[in-house]
Amino acid sequence: MTSALQIARSGLDALDQRMKTISNNLANVGTTGFKRDRAAFVSLMYQDDRSPGAASSADTQYATGLGTGTGVRVAGTERIHAQGTLIQTDNALDLAIEGAGFFAVTMPDGTQAFSRDGGFKLSATGEMVTTAGLRLAQPIIIPDGAERITIAPDGTVTAVIAGQAAPVEVGQLQLSRFLNPAGLSPIGDNLYRETAGSGPATAGPAGIAGMGTLRQGALEGSNVSTVQELVDMIETQRAYEINAKVIKAADEMGQYVAQNV
Structure with a gap:
């Protein structure tokens, strides 16, 4: 018993x-x-x-144990890590990843963390940051006076400045991917840490070398x-x-x- x-x-x-x-x-x-x-x-x-296979007699064996x-x-x-549903927001700074990849951000201690949450904001200096104020690993700064911000599927960021007809390229967002994303360690606030199980991060432009593409004005919902x-x-x-x-x-x-x- x-x-x-x-x-x-x-x-x-x-x-x-x-x-x-x-x-x-x-x-x-x-x-x-x-x-x-x-x-x-x-x-x-x-x-x-x-x-x-143990002997049941001198000449026979048990078929099962x-x-x-x-x-x-x-x-x-x-x-x-299946794709979540894309939710249209029409906010210029909202980005959804279609396919593999994570946004890399810099933590207060200088280390990197990774997230699929693309709800970005502008800081007081015009830099794209997360809701918690974390900076992107490759900083993107929007010029003062920008009237329209466009982010292409490959991560190229352009802005139309007041008084100028032609848009100005201000940078390119990069993504990071892992051989085993299931091995990432969640740390809260929609963030993950790299581990020995996930393998090292591979960074690159969206849409290249297995990276997903970006969709502006949308967020990826929960799966x-x-x-x-x-x-x-x-x-x-x-x-x-x-x-x-x-x-x-x-x-x-x-x-x-x-x-x-």
């Missing part, structure tokens, strides 16, 4: 972690550029009482499907209830043995 209790307990722990993951996905359904997480389960070691599983655990949470998350939540809840019933049944069986045997 103790073994059954331990197995069911491991199921409760794993399902609790999955429910936390689903809750976080649903909480961020409206977060710009958010990528959903998925909890990955793996079985624990088996206790083998008999191995397949005799083993008991010891439960389950969460191996990790995998981030699904969370509310319907799918609700289905997963119900499935998790039912599985949790069943594991709780296993614990109750195993406890009752143990009490019966203690009282009657």
Whole structure:
């Protein structure tokens, strides 16, 4: 009975972690550029009482083994970097990435972080910054008096200055991509850190060498499907209830043995 209790307990722990993951996905359904997480389960070691192929007699062998599983655990949470829905905003400084890539920004400590959130603003000096005021790794400064800002799919930024007919090129936005974006470490505020699992960042212009392209006047929404998350939540809840019933049944069986045997 103790073994059954331990197995069911491991199921409760794993399902609790999955429910936390689903809750976080649903909480961020409206977060710009958010990528959903998925909890990955793996079985624990088996206790083998008999191995397949063991001798059952002098001339025969067992076709199957005799083993008991010891439960389950969460191996990790995998981030699904599928494209989110593009939301039209018509704001000149809103940028959505179509395809692979991240915006690289400079943190206060001088290190780089990466984001899919393209809701940029202008600082007091005319520099493009994030909502939190973080600067782009390749600074873009809009000249004073700019009446219209245009950002091409390849990241080229031009501005029409008051009193001038021809637009002026002020810089080019670059993107960064990773061989394994699922290995990036989330640090909050729609930002990720590079890790050994993600590999080093490769920077370059949008639309070249596997980079996605930019769409001005749009933002990438979360890739969370509310319907799918609700289905997963119900499935998790039912599985949790069943594991709780296993614990109750195993406890009752143990009490019966203690009282009657």
